Amino acid sequence: MARPKSDDKHNALLLAAEQVFAQRGLAAAPTSAISKQAGVAEGTLFTYFRTKDELVNALYRAIKLDLADALMTRFPRTGPVRDRLEYLWDAFVDWGVANPQRLNVLDQLSVADRVSEESKAVGYEPFAEIEALAQHSIETGVLHAYPVAFIAATMKSMAETTMAFMTQYPAEAGQYRTIGFKVFWSGIACNTDS
């Protein structure tokens, strides 16, 4: 018996949770609303996720995985550092603008204490390669010798700021995307031109 429970329902519940969290906020989202949105009975939710917390954590990981997929799948493993980082940047903000609801929920979950440390660690893993890139770039003198975690966090927070403006002013989205990266790159690169 490989997997008796339906993948469809599992995913429907995750998607429903995302929608409900986006609409009503993580705090004010009863499980009943989630199961309703997913088109299943209230009790069914609990055969797929033992508790609400488990659902929340699963959703966090799913979103992070989706994001990782968007960033890392076609990530160029060669070429100039600037180009490779810009690839990540564009992939990130494009993902955020294309999935504003998902981004919104990710923001909520990142602050919520319902998400366990373990989930955060798991969610971070796919992005470790970025830190490796940063580490290498520091050693080759392309980036300033700041802690890599700090560089990664800077990238994340600046990208999120950028996404917020892109979402708010869709007409200028392209400009914000460019500006955002320039600010970020200028902040961390030794030689801005490279």
Added chain:
Amino acid sequence: MARPKSDDKHNALLLAAEQVFAQRGLAAAPTSAISKQAGVAEGTLFTYFRTKDELVNALYRAIKLDLADALMTRFPRTGPVRDRLEYLWDAFVDWGVANPQRLNVLDQLSVADRVSEESKAVGYEPFAEIEALAQHSIETGVLHAYPVAFIAATMKSMAETTMAFMTQYPAEAGQYRTIGFKVFWSGIACNTDS
């Protein structure tokens, strides 16, 4: 007047709310816990704040006001732009590191939909001067011609990132403070040396 409404209790409730929100999260903070923490009866909370939402909004404004006081009171109205911005940066991150709980709650409140748009507008007002400085600096060619709101948002998000690291690694707090500002300044200034 009989027993005048006491400022002490008003403040005690605000402080208690901050503590309880920090410990248990905005979502899971019953008013009963807040009144208990404040040392008053459950009903008393509602003579000072008609609803929980009103308390939340009052707390948001109070924290913003406190932050504004920390940043703007001694803010130098003259001198090089870089120095003036660095003053703000230092004041901001020092405040955040000195009041981690308050900062945490501010972050929670900034995302929460319990905080009204009006409160956000009121909370933002004292910081308008920063945007004015940015605007002036753009016109004099000191800063890049990016939208001032974007520059302000960048400053905020980078400072928060910096604070997170300062809090997590207190031993290197000073270094992070410096690094953070350098990254920010390099990102927005036309001539990095100025």
Added chain:
Amino acid sequence: MARPKSDDKHNALLLAAEQVFAQRGLAAAPTSAISKQAGVAEGTLFTYFRTKDELVNALYRAIKLDLADALMTRFPRTGPVRDRLEYLWDAFVDWGVANPQRLNVLDQLSVADRVSEESKAVGYEPFAEIEALAQHSIETGVLHAYPVAFIAATMKSMAETTMAFMTQYPAEAGQYRTIGFKVFWSGIACNTDS
């Protein structure tokens, strides 16, 4: 020190209670709303009436007294029974139509269990004379030999029905007043003409 407390406030509170009960219903009328309507502090209500129940009972008695005044002050002690009963009838329904709010509250209070049996007895007393008239009329063969209490209750309930119609259809108020009495009189009199 005959009466240190002010009659004005006493009456203002009774009047306020009447208004608030009429507007919001006896059940949903907080004492705070009553004191506010009366223009006094919340605590003041309790120096005039020890409890809410005491206020309710006092109001019941006051309304009954007012009604008794309207009915009995000029009540003709001589003349044909029919005329004397019609006098009462007219006085009753005219009072009700002139004071619809007071009548409404009286109806609410008559059903409420907050009003004590003692209050009901006290409230009934001024109307005892009506029963005496009925008793006499039975003995002289003018009215049917039904229990006097039943005749009195019949008069009351029919008058209230009549008032409801007079209030609802003010244009035909006069006709309902006449019809109502005719129905009542025909029901209890041996000889309808007398």
Added chain:
Amino acid sequence: MARPKSDDKHNALLLAAEQVFAQRGLAAAPTSAISKQAGVAEGTLFTYFRTKDELVNALYRAIKLDLADALMTRFPRTGPVRDRLEYLWDAFVDWGVANPQRLNVLDQLSVADRVSEESKAVGYEPFAEIEALAQHSIETGVLHAYPVAFIAATMKSMAETTMAFMTQYPAEAGQYRTIGFKVFWSGIACNTDS
């Protein structure tokens, strides 16, 4: 379907509400007392009635339906008007005397503003036939040409007065029932003998 919503519990809650309202009064009847009386959990009440108001309205309709059943099911559609009205009268007062608690609650509900106009309209419908009978009787000269609504209201209020006496003096219940109808009939009929 999992566990179907049980008619038993629905009725148990309605009955419990009736009992609790009768004992404690509509105003002072917490839902917790009702669910306890019904033998269900506090939350269960709200799976059968979304709000307390909905329960109150459902109870009002149920009582009215029960009363309608008692009056109208075997109501003779032919025969002398007097006999037909007397049938209704007897059915009404017998029902009231047999169900004093239900009658008491009906009285409370009839005054309460928790009962919606819609419920009142629905509750009145089954009795419309009585007004039709009155209308017909007026046209054939059996009853006085008073507004039918007024006649109906007279019947109701006199019957309730009668019931009060029957309940208070059970030994003379039969006599009050007869007297009551005679008073009513004499009040409205053109020819008392018919």
Added chain:
DNA sequence: AATGAATGAGGATTCATTCAT
């Protein structure tokens, strides 16, 4: 006496979770 802040029990309703069907 007048005021209105303080109190805390109580009330309607919600909700995560369980379990009978």
Added chain:
DNA sequence: GATGAATGAATCCTCATTCAT
């Protein structure tokens, strides 16, 4: 496995009453 009724603790808020001022 799916369903949704059942549960009862928890929550925000109200309110009659008390009492410090």
